[in-house]
Amino acid sequence: xxxxxxxxETSYIHWIFIIILFILLPLIQPRIYLAQALWRxxxxxxxxxxxxxxxxKIVIKKIxxxxxxxxxxxxxxxxxxxxxxxxxxxxxxxxxxxxxxMILEEKRFKYFVKSIAPHLDVxxxxxxIMGLSGAITLNQITKIVRHLTELVxxxxxxxxxxxxxxxxxxxxxxxxxxxxxxxxxxxxxPIGDSIGNLVGAHLIGNAKTKEIEEDTLLARRKIxxxxxxxxxxxxxxxxxxKLGKAVEKLVKRxxxxxxxxxxxxxxxxxxxxxxxxxxxGVAVGGIGVDRAxxxxxxxxxxxxxxxxxxxxxxxxxxxxxxxxxLSASGKALRAVEDSxxxxxxxxxxxxxxxxxxxxxxxxxxxxxxxxxxxxxxxxILKARKEEKRKFSWxxxx
Numbered sequence: 404x405x406x407x408x409x410x411x412e413t414s415y416i417h418w419i420f421i422i423i424l425f426i427l428l429p430l431i432q433p434r435i436y437l438a439q440a441l442w443r444x445x446x447x448x449x450x451x452x453x454x455x456x457x458x459x460k461i462v463i464k465k466i467x468x469x470x471x472x473x474x475x476x477x478x479x480x481x482x483x484x485x486x487x488x489x490x491x492x493x494x495x496x497x498x499x500x501x502x503x504x505m506i507l508e509e510k511r512f513k514y515f516v517k518s519i520a521p522h523l524d525v526x527x528x529x530x531x532i533m534g535l536s537g538a539i540t541l542n543q544i545t546k547i548v549r550h551l552t553e554l555v556x557x558x559x560x561x562x563x564x565x566x567x568x569x570x571x572x573x574x575x576x577x578x579x580x581x582x583x584x585x586x587x588x589x590x591x592x593p594i595g596d597s598i599g600n601l602v603g604a605h606l607i608g609n610a611k612t613k614e615i616e617e618d619t620l621l622a623r624r625k626i627x628x629x630x631x632x633x634x635x636x637x638x639x640x641x642x643x644x645k646l647g648k649a650v651e652k653l654v655k656r657x658x659x660x661x662x663x664x665x666x667x668x669x670x671x672x673x674x675x676x677x678x679x680x681x682x683x684g685v686a687v688g689g690i691g692v693d694r695a696x697x698x699x700x701x702x703x704x705x706x707x708x709x710x711x712x713x714x715x716x717x718x719x720x721x722x723x724x725x726x727x728x729l730s731a732s733g734k735a736l737r738a739v740e741d742s743x744x745x746x747x748x749x750x751x752x753x754x755x756x757x758x759x760x761x762x763x764x765x766x767x768x769x770x771x772x773x774x775x776x777x778x779x780x781x782x783i784l785k786a787r788k789e790e791k792r793k794f795s796w797x798x799x800x
Contacts, residue, residue, distance in 0.1 A: 641759055681712075688758075
């Protein structure tokens with residue numbers, strides 16, 4: 404009997420505990436989820452804020468090793484720079500509006516960089532412009548994550564908190580790539596998106612170049628017994644050029660048989676970095692202004708459009724150029740030559756090397772120098788990574 408009573412009492416207490424747990428769990432569980440979400444969001448916000456500071460220091464270091472307070476304040480203020488997209492309810496004329504805003508944005512960047520770094524040469528100033536663009540984007544991401552963190556804290560909405568934390572790994576991955584890209588662009592290193600310009604520089608060879616549009620170069624060569632007009636943005640400073648206007652100008656004054664564009668393209672997960680793909684259409688990224696110029700004039704004149712793309716992830720496009728992307732330049736060159744060789748139509752062929760010209764010069768010799776530079780940078784980054792790994796091991800991370 405004592406044993407039965409003992410088991411009976413234990414069972415009774417056990418059931419009371421379970422009932423209390425079921426009552427309290429719906430009250431406690433949301434608080435646990437909220438605390439977890441806030442901890443993760445706060446951790447991410449702090450990390451991103453540190454990245455933004457690092458990006459800012461990279462830009463400032465390019466200007467001065469001993470920056471004055473006025474320079475730091477000027478950079479801090481410019482990191483808040485924004486562009487308001489035009490009204491698109493009535494789509495007619497939207498491209499002209501976008502182009503106008505792009506021109507105004509570029510002028511503002513040029514003016515700011517000249518005012519804070521008049522001692523730098525033109526190419527270095529363009530590198531600084533591109534570095535600032537990367538730092539501004541990184542700053543915007545940081546501010547958005549901080550906003551989400553404070554929104555969850557204010558509303559105590561754990562569902563929102565869990566939803567936001569699910570996106571953090573992708574956001575942090577992009578932010579890390581932007582920080583590396585800011586360093587690369589500020590220092591004039593080739594990035595993944597520079598591969599189209601690298602192919603263009605190889606194609607130019609030793610031919611003479613002239614500026615057909617602002618920051619946009621044109622060279623003429625015979626390739627595979629065809630007259631080829633090669634267009635790329637001016638380097639080695641980081642520029643994007645006015646590729647669309649340059650193509651439109653050539654099509655209007657010369658008989659064009661084909662337009663070939665060479666650019667970086669976003670790969671799918673599972674695809675190998677550096678793979679080459681061929682298709683039809685205009686392989687030009689960005690907000691679409693240059694692409695619209697080329698498409699419109701090609702449709703008017705009935706010109707075939709070939710595109711050759713080098714696959715890479717979104718993060719790889721803005722980071723220092725990887726070995727797999729560098730080695731793809733030879734395959735892309737052969738693909739361009741094959742496209743030129745199979746052109747049956749009479750007329751000249753336009754080849755456009757698309758992308759950021761950071762670290763890429765304007766002829767074959769410059770392209771070879773850029774390739775050597777990429778290999779040196781890869782060695783530096785590898786050594787830096789190994790040093791960081793050793794340090795992490797020493798402090799027990």
